[in-house]
Amino acid sequence: MLYSAGRHRALNAAARGLWGRTGTAYFQPVRCTVRPSSTASVAYTSDKYPSIQRRTDLKKVSAEDVAFFRSVLPPTSVITNEDDLFTYNVDWMRKYRGRSPVVLLPKTTDQVSKLLAYCNQQRLAVVPQGGNTGLVGGGVPVFDEIVISTNLMNQVRSFDDVSGVVACDAGCILEVLDGYLGERGFMMPLDLGAKGSCHVGGNVAANAGGLRFLRYGSLHGTVLGVEAVLPDGTILDNMSTLRKDNTGYDLKQLFIGSEGTLGLVTGVTVSTPRRPNASSIAIQPSVNVAMVGVESFEKVQATFRNAKGMLSEVLSAFEFWDSHAAGLVRAHAVNKAQDPLSAPYPFYVLMETHGSNKEHDDAKLNAFLEHLMENEVVADGVVAQDEAQIKSLWSMRESIPEACSKAGAVYKYDVSIPVPKLYELVEDMRSRLESMGLMGDLVKDVIGYGHMGDGNLHLxxxxxxxxxxxTDAIEPYVYEWVASHNGSISAEHGLGLMKAHHIGYSKSAAMVNLMQQIKQLVDPNGIMNPYKYFPERA
Structure with missing residues (x-):
């Protein structure tokens, strides 16, 4: 079903032909697994940020320490080879690089407990690392901290097909876990562009938001329990499968979004929804995806208002991106095919509905799109007709981060701003860099895209x-701008190293002080992910 604004008819035959390639996605899904080809291509974080000084109270790794690690783990799970260490020392954007001399790969929570207890006793700093897909330098060392990776902690522990609660190790890859659930008629409530690499424990530690936050909410609501190892080796077993438990403080919430500063998450229980295309009820289920082109951000907002009113209970995602993002995808996507729309547009919107009655949902979507076209809110549009086309439309949105990285260096900011002001930041930043004479050979482009449903802009x-x-032209201007509009400097990527000194733009001094007191209580020796999350205390 293809639409053309104002004429209520299918697009031309060439556009219809796009969907004639059965089972072929014209944009292939991408994974955030880019690695630098040479060690010399990435500068050390400590060299780039000389103001950050290594803490003198933290010990350096010795041969005796490595010997202890090998007494706890198999030899192949203690990595000391320089070439193998590189992958764990560098983030996928090539922006941060540490000097860790050893990476540990435990398989069990008990092994993690022994490792952390020893590190705490010896004052050895530790960086928990999942899939290493973070964007703020939170998952790689700054100096010579030990990396404890959850790569080998990748088992599903249990699944209850009545309640839909899954219990799993922290190192389960999001896409793999979603596939496991899909075979049983369920799905993860979280969906990310990096789903083929990121770990569930890392998602929890960063409080990742993702593409379907609008429908399924945050991890603060869907995570029912966590298992975490504290810095002293204490195992905090809170793998609850209960939706309601009103006894005492909800301690799991401390670990959701803590970015490895309080302990290492080793297990998670998650409440998962039914997969719309695998419902057991008799009525045919449905997933619909539509993409429309619009002429202004005001019309993007109008589309969103109408979607909330007319699609209401079935609306699961509402994404937007600008023409600059679309241009990067066209230029850098692996499979360079034409857009599914008949012409380029200033803005693109992708909407998804999840329901249990296809006939009902199709009727709602058709009425919604006709309303938009009759009122000239959208200029053009396309609706996917099968699963291959759904993946094709989604892959255009999911290709944007990879396209940005292929364009060269990329400065990434994810912020929350009131929706009416969402795109103003992009326009203001573009004007600022132009006025400072930085656009051209140095700065290539400024793009905006994100999750309209939760006011999350990716600049x-x-x-x-x-x-x-x-960097100096962007920061702290971007944080000041966000704070002046009552926004948050981090919507889902976290603070890490990049934003540690800027937390004050979103949290009061009293709140930061209380968080630091909690950190001091749980991790008095400060071994967990140092130099991150908080500004250094005087």
Missing amino acids: NITASTYDKRV
Whole structure:
């Protein structure tokens, strides 16, 4: 079903032909697994940020320490080879690089407990690491901290097909876990562009939001329990499968979004929804995806208002991106095919509905799209007709981060802003960089895309290289701008190293002080992910 605004008819035959390639996605899904080809291509974080000094109270790893680690783990799970260490020392954007001399790969919570207890006793700093898909430097060392990776902690522990609660190790890859649930008629409530690499424990530690937050909410609501190992080796077993438990403080919430500063998450229980296309009820279930082109951000907002009113209970995702993002995808996508729409547009919107009655949902979507076209809210649109086309439309949105990284260096900011002001930040930043003479050879483009449903903007600035002049032009201006509009400087990527000193733009001094007191109580020796999350205390 293809629409053309104002004429209520199918697009031309060439556009219809796009969908004639059965089972072929014209944009292939991408994974955030880019690795630098040479060690020299990534500068050390400690060299780039000389103001960050290594803490003198933290011990350096010795041969005796490595010997202890090998007494706890198999030899192959203690990595000391320089070439193998590189992957764990560098983030996928090539922006941060540490000097860890050893990476540990435990398989069990008991092994993690022994490792952390020893590190705490010896004052050895530790960085918990999942799939290493983070964007703020939170999952890689700054200096010579030990990396404890959850790569081998990847088992599903249990699944209850009545309640839909899954219990799993922290190292389960999101897409793999979603596939496991899909075979049983369920799905993970979280969906990310990095789903093929990111770990569930890392998602919890960063409080990742994702593409379907609008329908399924945050991990603070869907995570029912966590198992975490505290810095002293204490195992905090809170693998609850209960939706309601009103006894005492809800301690699991401390670990959701803590970014490895309080302990290492080793297990998670999650309440999962039924997969719309695998419902056991008799009425045919449905997933619909539509993409429309619009002429202004005001019309993006109008589309969203109408979607909330007319699609209401079935609306599961509402994504938007600008023409600059679309241009990068066209230029850098692996499979460079034409857009599914008949012409380029200033803005694109992708909407998804999840329901249990296809006939009902199709009627709602048709009425909604006809209303938009009759009122000239959208200029053009396309509706996917099968699963291959659904994946094709989604892959255009999911290709944006990868396209940005292929353009060169990329400065990434994810912020929450009141929806009416959402795109103003992109326009203001573009004007600012132009007025400072940085656009051109140094700064390539400023793009905006994100999750309209939760006011989450991804501001990406592509450049030929990371340069202090660009960084100084962006920061702290971007944080000041967000704070002045009562927004948050981090919507889902976290604070990590990148935003640790800027938390004050979103949290009061009293709140930061209380968080630091909690950190001091749980991790008095400060071994867990140091230099991150908080500004250094004087």
